[in-house]
Every structure is written in C-alpha cells, then in structure tokens.
Amino acid sequence: MKTENANPQAKYLKDYRSPAFLVKSVELTIELDDHKTKVISVVDYVKNEATTSLEPNVLVLDGEQQNLLQVSLNGQVLTPEQYQLSDTNLCLEPGLASFQLIIESEIDPANNTSLEGLYKSGGVFCTQCEAEGFRKITYYQDRPDVLATFTTHIIGDPKQYPFMLSNGNKVNEQSWDNETLKVTWQDPHPKPAYLFALVAGDLDVLRDNYTTKSGREVKLELFVDKGNLHRAPFAMQSLQRSMLWDEERFGLEYDLDIYMIVAVDFFNMGAMENKGLNVFNSKCVLADPNSATDNDYLMIESIVGHEYFHNWTGNRVTCRDWFQLSLKEGLTVFRDQEFSMDLGSRAVNRIQQVKVMRSHQFAEDAGPMSHPIRPESVIEQNNFYTVTVYDKGAEVIRMMHSILGEQGFQNGMRLYFERHDGQAVTCDDFVAAMQDANKEAVDLSLFKRWYSQSGTPSISVVEKYDAQQKRFSITLSQLTKPTADQPNKLPLHIPVNIALFSQQGQVVSHAEQHVLNLTQDSQTFEFENIDEQPYVSYLRDFSAPVQLNYQYSDQALATLLAAESSGFAKWELAQTWFIQQIKAKITDKEFAFSSLLVSSLAKVITDQEADLLLVAEILKLPSVATILADFEQIDIDEIISARDAFTQFLAAQLKSELRGIIERTAPKAYEFSAEQIASRAIRNAALMLLAYNTDCEVAQIEAQFANADNMTDVLGALGAASIAQSTIADNTVFNRLMKEFETKWTGDSLVMDKWLSLNATHESDCTLAHLAQLEKHQDFTMQNPNRVRALIGAFAMNNPKAFHSKDGAGYQYLANKLIELNAINPQVAARLITPLIQFKNLDDSRQVLIKGELERIAQTPDLSKDLYEKITKALA
Numbered sequence: 001m002k003t004e005n006a007n008p009q010a011k012y013l014k015d016y017r018s019p020a021f022l023v024k025s026v027e028l029t030i031e032l033d034d035h036k037t038k039v040i041s042v043v044d045y046v047k048n049e050a051t052t053s054l055e056p057n058v059l060v061l062d063g064e065q066q067n068l069l070q071v072s073l074n075g076q077v078l079t080p081e082q083y084q085l086s087d088t089n090l091c092l093e094p095g096l097a098s099f100q101l102i103i104e105s106e107i108d109p110a111n112n113t114s115l116e117g118l119y120k121s122g123g124v125f126c127t128q129c130e131a132e133g134f135r136k137i138t139y140y141q142d143r144p145d146v147l148a149t150f151t152t153h154i155i156g157d158p159k160q161y162p163f164m165l166s167n168g169n170k171v172n173e174q175s176w177d178n179e180t181l182k183v184t185w186q187d188p189h190p191k192p193a194y195l196f197a198l199v200a201g202d203l204d205v206l207r208d209n210y211t212t213k214s215g216r217e218v219k220l221e222l223f224v225d226k227g228n229l230h231r232a233p234f235a236m237q238s239l240q241r242s243m244l245w246d247e248e249r250f251g252l253e254y255d256l257d258i259y260m261i262v263a264v265d266f267f268n269m270g271a272m273e274n275k276g277l278n279v280f281n282s283k284c285v286l287a288d289p290n291s292a293t294d295n296d297y298l299m300i301e302s303i304v305g306h307e308y309f310h311n312w313t314g315n316r317v318t319c320r321d322w323f324q325l326s327l328k329e330g331l332t333v334f335r336d337q338e339f340s341m342d343l344g345s346r347a348v349n350r351i352q353q354v355k356v357m358r359s360h361q362f363a364e365d366a367g368p369m370s371h372p373i374r375p376e377s378v379i380e381q382n383n384f385y386t387v388t389v390y391d392k393g394a395e396v397i398r399m400m401h402s403i404l405g406e407q408g409f410q411n412g413m414r415l416y417f418e419r420h421d422g423q424a425v426t427c428d429d430f431v432a433a434m435q436d437a438n439k440e441a442v443d444l445s446l447f448k449r450w451y452s453q454s455g456t457p458s459i460s461v462v463e464k465y466d467a468q469q470k471r472f473s474i475t476l477s478q479l480t481k482p483t484a485d486q487p488n489k490l491p492l493h494i495p496v497n498i499a500l501f502s503q504q505g506q507v508v509s510h511a512e513q514h515v516l517n518l519t520q521d522s523q524t525f526e527f528e529n530i531d532e533q534p535y536v537s538y539l540r541d542f543s544a545p546v547q548l549n550y551q552y553s554d555q556a557l558a559t560l561l562a563a564e565s566s567g568f569a570k571w572e573l574a575q576t577w578f579i580q581q582i583k584a585k586i587t588d589k590e591f592a593f594s595s596l597l598v599s600s601l602a603k604v605i606t607d608q609e610a611d612l613l614l615v616a617e618i619l620k621l622p623s624v625a626t627i628l629a630d631f632e633q634i635d636i637d638e639i640i641s642a643r644d645a646f647t648q649f650l651a652a653q654l655k656s657e658l659r660g661i662i663e664r665t666a667p668k669a670y671e672f673s674a675e676q677i678a679s680r681a682i683r684n685a686a687l688m689l690l691a692y693n694t695d696c697e698v699a700q701i702e703a704q705f706a707n708a709d710n711m712t713d714v715l716g717a718l719g720a721a722s723i724a725q726s727t728i729a730d731n732t733v734f735n736r737l738m739k740e741f742e743t744k745w746t747g748d749s750l751v752m753d754k755w756l757s758l759n760a761t762h763e764s765d766c767t768l769a770h771l772a773q774l775e776k777h778q779d780f781t782m783q784n785p786n787r788v789r790a791l792i793g794a795f796a797m798n799n800p801k802a803f804h805s806k807d808g809a810g811y812q813y814l815a816n817k818l819i820e821l822n823a824i825n826p827q828v829a830a831r832l833i834t835p836l837i838q839f840k841n842l843d844d845s846r847q848v849l850i851k852g853e854l855e856r857i858a859q860t861p862d863l864s865k866d867l868y869e870k871i872t873k874a875l876a
C-alpha cells in the first residue's frame with residue numbers, strides 16, 4: 001500500500017513516557033501572509049528530572065509541513081549539523097539543564113486544505129490544533145502533557161484583519177504605519193499546545209457580558225461573518241445559560257476576563273474549546289427562525305455548552321496522552337447532555353442519546369475500528385474522535401453517576417479538581433477520585449473494566465415464577481463477543497434498571513424500580529411475595545450501553561406501554577415492539593402486523609395528557625442501521641422492505657389519529673418555546689407518516705410549505721413531499737417545492753446544505769446521476785466539509801436503498817469521492833469512509849463489492865494515515 005509516510009506505525013498506550021524537557025513559557029510571533037506566514041517561537045525549556053524517557057537528553061520537537069529558517073540556542077544560531085531534521089521531527093541534544101530555543105519557520109496557510117494547523121477559511125485566518133495540529137505551526141513538543149503559558153504576537157494588515165485574536169487577554173496593540181498592526185495576547189493559564197488558537201479577519205461582533213457568582217465581570221464576544229449578526233443572539237444566550245448552569249450544577253466558574261467565540265465556514269468538526277477563544281463551525285453558531293430548525297437551535301445550545309464545559313473538564317484538567325481522550329470528552333459529553341436535559345425534556349434528550357449509541361456506536365464496536373473508550377493503540381489520533389470515546393465514554397460516566405448518585409458524583413468531581421487542577425492526567429486518576437470520595441459506599445474496581453474492554457455486551461434474560469412460593473426470579477447473563485481488537489472478554493459491572501408490573505398494569509408496589517447489578521457472567525435475582533407472574537420493563541433509561549436479548553409478548557408490550565411512568569421507557573417499549581414486528585416480517589413474508597400494537601399506539605397518540613415531544617419520537621421508526629445491528633448477516637434489502645411495509649401499515653392504520661394531530665396542531669405565529677417546539681415536532685412526524693399513504697393529501701404538504709414562517713415547518717413539508725412523491729400519483733410535488741426552495745436560498749450555504757441533504761436522501765431511480773449534477777451546483781465545493789457531509793455524507797449514511805444498490809454503484813461513487821478527498825482533507829475522508837468499513841453484517845456479495853472498492857482506495861498515491869488505518873483494519 002502506498003502512503004504519505006512509508007508504513008505508518010501504531011503508537012501504544014503501554015509505551016507512554018513522560019517528556020525529557022518541560023516548558024516554562026512560550027512566546028510566539030506570527031506575521032500573517034497567505035502563503036508565507038512567518039512564525040517565530042521563543043521557548044524556555046528545563047530538563048524534566050522525573051522523565052521516564054529512554055533518551056532523557058534529547059529534545060524531540062514535532063514539526064510538519066514547515067519551511068525551517070533558523071534555530072538558535074541561547075542566542076547562538078545552530079548549524080544544520082547541530083540538529084536532526086526529518087519530515088516530522090527536529091531533534092537536538094542541548095546538554096543544558098535549562099535553555100532558550102528560538103525557532104523561525106514559514107508556513108502556507110492559504111494552501112492548507114486539511115483545515116488543521118493555521119489555515120484560511122474564506123478570508124479569515126484561523127487555527128485548529130487538537131489533536132496534533134500545532135506541529136504544523138511551529139516545532140514544539142506537541143503533546144498534551146507539556147503545559148506552558150503562552151504570549152502571542154500577531155502581526156498583520158489591520159485593514160484586512162481588523163480583528164487579530166488569540167488566547168487569554170489582549171495586553172498590547174502597536175501599529176507602526178497604516179499597514180501593520182501588532183497585537184499581543186497573554187494567557188496566564190498554562191496549557192498544552194492543542195488549546196492554542198489564533199484568528200484574524202474582518203468580522204462582525206456581538207458583545208455581551210456575564211457576571212460570575214463570585215463577581216468576576218466577563219466580556220463575551222461572538223464573531224461572525226459580516227452580515228450575519230442577526231443569526232448570533234441565540235448562541236450568545238446559550239453561552240450565558242451554560243455559564244450559569246455550570247455554576248449551579250457543578251459549582252464551576254469561568255476563570256478569565258474574556259470569552260470569545262468565532263464562527264468560521266471551513267471547519268472539520270463542530271467546534272473547538274481553545275482556552276478563551278473557541279472556534280466554531282458556523283453551522284453550530286448561526287441561527288434565526290427562517291434559516292434554522294428547532295433541532296438546529298437545540299444542537300447549537302448543546303455544542304456551545306459542550307465547549308464551555310471543557311474549560312474545566314479538558315482545559316483546567318487535561319489529558320496526559322491522547323489515549324486518555326475520553327477523560328475530557330466522555331465527561332464533557334455527559335455534562336452537555338445533563339445541561340440539555342436540565343433545560344429541556346429529560347426523556348427526549350435521553351432518546352436522542354440512545355439513538356446515537358444504537359445506530360452508530362454499536363456498529364463501530366462491531367466493526368474493524370472497535371476500541372475501548374480508552375484505546376490501547378492508535379495510528380492516526382484524529383481517527384479516535386469517535387462515538388465510542390465520546391458517546392460510550394459519556395455512558396460510562398452516566399453509569400458511574402447512577403451508581404454514586406448526584407451527591408456522591410459531585411463529591412468525586414470536587415476531589416478530582418482538588419487533586420488535579422492544572423495537571424494532565426489519566427482516566428485512572430478520574431476513577432480514583434470518584435472512588436476515594438465514595439470509599440464506604442461503593443467499589444469501582446470491577447466497574448473500571450469498561451475503560452479497557454471494547455464491544456457491546458448482550459444481556460439475555462430467563463424469568464421464572466413460582467406461584468406456590470410467590471417467588472419471581474430473573475436470571476441475567478452477559479456475553480461480549482470477541483471484537484476486532486480483543487479476542488477475550490471478561491464480565492463487566494452492568495447496572496440493569498427494571499420495573500415490575502402486574503398483568504393489569506399496576507406497579508408491583510415494593511418493586512417499582514430496581515437496579516440489578518450484574519457483575520458476573522450470570523446471576524439470579526429473586527423477588528418475594530409476588531402474587532402473579534409480572535411483566536418486567538427492562539433496561540429503563542438505557543441504564544447501561546448493552547444490547548438486550550429478550551422477546552416480549554405482544555400482551556406484555558401493550559400492558560407496559562400503557563403502564564410505564566417513564567417517558568423514555570415508553571419510547572423504548574414502542575421501539576422494541578416495532579423491531580420485533582419488522583423482524584417477524586423478515587422471517588415470515590406472510591406475517592400479519594399486530595392490531596394490538598395499533599390500538600396501543602393509538603391510545604398513546606390520542607392521550608390528551610401526553611408529552612407531545614415524546615409522542616413525536618414514538619412515531620419515528622428505528623433506523624435501518626439500528627435494525628441491522630441486530631443481525632449477524634443479512635441482505636439489507638430485506639430490512640428496508642420489511643421496514644417500509646411496516647411503516648405503510650402504521651400510516652394506514654393510524655390515518656385518522658394522525659390527521660387528528662394535524663388538525664390539533666395548526667401552526668401559530670412562530671415562537672421558540674417548549675410548547676411550540678413540541679407542537680411542530682408532532683405535526684411534522686404525523687405529516688411524514690401520512691405521506692406513506694397512497695391517498696396522502698399533497699395539498700396539506702404544499703400549504704404548510706407555502707405558509708411556514710420557520711425552517712422547521714419548511715423542512716417538515718419537504719421531508720413529507722419527498723416521501724409523497726414516491727408513494728403517490730402526484731410525482732412532481734417534491735421537485736416543485738425543492739425548486740422554489742433553491743431559488744429562495746441559493747447563496748446561503750448553511751441553508752443550502754439542508755437542500756443538498758434532501759436531494760441526496762430522496763428516493764429516485766437516478767440518484768447517482770443527480771449527485772454528480774449537484775456537485776456542480778454553485779453552492780457545492782469539495783473543499784468545505786459541511787458541503788461534503790451534506791451531500792456525500794447524507795447519501796452514504798441516510799440513503800440505504802441507493803447506497804447499498806446491488807450493482808455496487810453506491811459503493812463505487814463513495815470510493816471515488818474518498819480518493820478525491822484524500823488529497824484535500826484526510827480527516828473528512830476518514831470520517832466519511834465509515835459506511836464502507838462496517839460491512840460484516842451485509843450479505844456476501846455486497847461484502848465482495850465493498851472490499852473491491854476498499855482495495856482500489858488503498859492504491860491511491862499518497863494515501864493518508866487516516867484512511868490507511870481504517871482500510872487496513874477493514875481488510876484484515
């Protein structure tokens with residue numbers, strides 16, 4: 001296989017060694033220029049007496065894609081014989097216990113399409129250093145356990161770049177003619193290089209402030225592209241809400257006098273928590289009712305929160321090495337989840353979290369990239385910003401939270417900060433703080449295995465009722481199958497939350513809510529004084545990230561669905577029932593879908609007391625990916641057609657109830673309120689389902705589209721039109737509305753992303769030809785990750801019919817795009833390859849086609865480490 005760097009090598013957690021030198025301070029001078037930005041770094045080093053390095057006298061600096069101009073040690077310019085320079089390192093042996101190194105180099109931001117290091121987004125200079133991007137700016141020990149204070153001087157033309165920003169506080173500004181300005185920033189908090197940031201551009205700014213509970217006045221500044229100020233207020237309010245929430249729930253306050261957020265158009269992920277200067281994908285900041293949906297608003301709130309919460313869980317206490325990434329990410333995802341849950345619907349937020357686990361994380365753990373939340377070996381670190389590290393990581397924190405309780409958990413957090421503020425630590429340190437703060441109460445020694453073991457445990461259940469003894473018992477067994485990275489699995493500590501109900505749906509009083517702590521391969525739990533065989537609701541609140549192997553009877557499901565008090569559990573039972581029905585149809589083509597399900601669901605939908613946002617979720621069917629995860633190997637067409645048949649069945653059977661919803665929820669003048677969000681959600685869910693009926697009322701859809709005063713309803717109408725066009729006689733409705741939408745929004749790239757995605761997921765006979773056409777649209781460019789994800793990502797992830805077409809054309813299309821992207825942006829390419837490497841449960845002929853494509857990609861000249869790692873593992 002040809003690669004950028006011959007034979008990329010894995011790094012191992014077990015090989016961790018502390019650095020040979022520590023850094024006292026860093027002073028950077030950056031002279032901005034599109035193609036020749038000059039970077040001068042002045043760094044004071046001291047020998048690390050406690051180093052475990054095998055070469056304790058050698059200073060190893062990371063550096064890539066720079067033109068090195070000069071190195072001097074304590075004022076003496078070094079000759080090239082005095083250091084060793086390779087494509088990735090600069091090494092020297094200073095022979096001193098402390099010294100100053102000055103390095104001058106040149107970089108080319110305008111040609112940096114990887115969007116890592118210093119690059120230009122539109123006309124704006126910006127940086128992305130996590131995980132290992134700082135090495136593209138200057139030669140440095142680019143590792144999270146080297147912490148230093150930073151002073152940054154930015155030199156540039158103030159007419160082009162009126163704002164020149166970096167971390168910390170602005171301490172000086174100096175201009176020497178009309179063309180040059182030098183701005184100096186100082187960050188008093190020692191930080192690793194991955195938290196460094198620089199932004200320079202001509203932007204609009206929204207200013208506000210926040211007073212912390214101890215009285216610190218913090219200036220808040222939100223920078224956006226010129227003309228976008230009207231889309232900035234919601235992100236600003238989200239920031240203020242985050243600051244207040246972290247004080248109230250975690251007792252944590254902000255620690256600088258200024259907090260800045262900059263929205264940029266070209267960004268590889270959602271956002272980045274650089275100290276005092278967050279850089280955000282504009283998609284995760286900008287919103288107004290005309291252009292953003294309710295879900296966009298909620299996403300913005302949660303990401304603004306996430307980056308803010310990193311200030312403590314990530315920045316004040318950071319990771320010792322990148323294997324510990326979940327230390328900050330799992331914990332911070334847990335915190336942003338709790339933030340959204342405290343502010344909004346707990347049940348519906350939990351549902352969204354669980355959907356991510358089931359449709360993405362389970363698949364990752366079952367595929368070639370399976371890894372524990374703390375991985376043990378890595379070729380390309382950027383490949384490990386995964387649903388496992390983030391979302392399963394958050395599930396592990398959530399289990400700890402439920403084992404310790406809120407009080408015990410907060411005691412653990414306090415101890416963690418007391419011990420480790422200002423340090424770079426490990427996941428073991430975190431668990432030790434949780435354990436030591438709760439010594440008497442719990443023993444986390446077995447629980448810790450979640451950090452080192454990959455794979456999704458499956459839980460099977462055997463129930464036994466002894467009428468004579470009035471004893472009910474549940475035997476739970478756990479099994480984690482071998483994964484690509486680990487052949488042998490051990491039992492885990494799995495908390496299984498259950499509730500017992502009588503056959504009439506009464507809570508079996510003394511057993512309403514139990515957490516069964518499964519710690520062995522198999523365990524039996526007994527309940528005394530049970531008058532009849534109860535119905536059990538399992539894995540309430542998704543109390544552990546496991547797969548439950550249990551076939552409920554239709555009668556049990558009907559009873560539990562009506563009786564459950566937990567909104568989440570109601571959704572879970574409905575989903576389980578849907579999946580059981582779809583699976584039954586796959587096994588037996590003659591299978592008749594359950595009428596008991598219909599009447600049970602009708603009751604849920606028409607319940608006047610019901611939480612409408614929850615009901616909207618209940619009306620959405622499990623994704624194809626979620627159902628696929630339940631099979632060892634299957635022809636995916638069978639899932640798609642059984643799922644379609646079941647959807648049509650529900651749409652037909654519930655027609656009058658769904659129409660009732662539409663009547664009851666006629667849109668009112670737009671407000672962003674919980675009540676209206678719920679009303680829009682259920683209306684659009686109903687409209688979507690109704691569109692599966694051959695007599696679907698297209699007029700309804702068109703009226704909603706024409707009269708909508710907000711993007712949620714516009715997209716609701718378009719989504720329904722997409723289905724309607726494939727179901728019914730009026731086979732032009734979608735095309736008509738999409739044309740109108742395009743005319744209105746062309747040039748507004750964030751909104752056009754929604755249009756691209758709708759095109760990419762619409763069912764049609766000529767999807768691929770259409771995709772090729774869309775790539776030529778004026779709003780599309782392969783250089784921008786948002787566009788690529790909106791078009792190509794949406795096709796590969798959310799159009800299973802076309803992507804998995806039997807002739808392999810979908811696979812071939814994606815492979816072609818990945819080959820193009822490899823040269824432009826390896827990180828984006830490596831994210832997009834996911835559906836091509838998770839093929840184990842597809843049928844043999846599709847697997848052959850996919851492997852052929854993977855082998856073709858592997859032949860790409862200069863294949864990036866990112867793709868190399870994933871393809872090698874997939875083909876192994």
Ligand code: B3K
Pocket residue numbers: 130131269271272273306307310329382385
């Ligand atoms: N910490 C960043 C992610 C960096 C990704 C690098 N490939 C955003 C976040 O999780 O908040």
Ligand code: ZN
Pocket residue numbers: 306310328329332
């Ligand atoms: Zn994060």
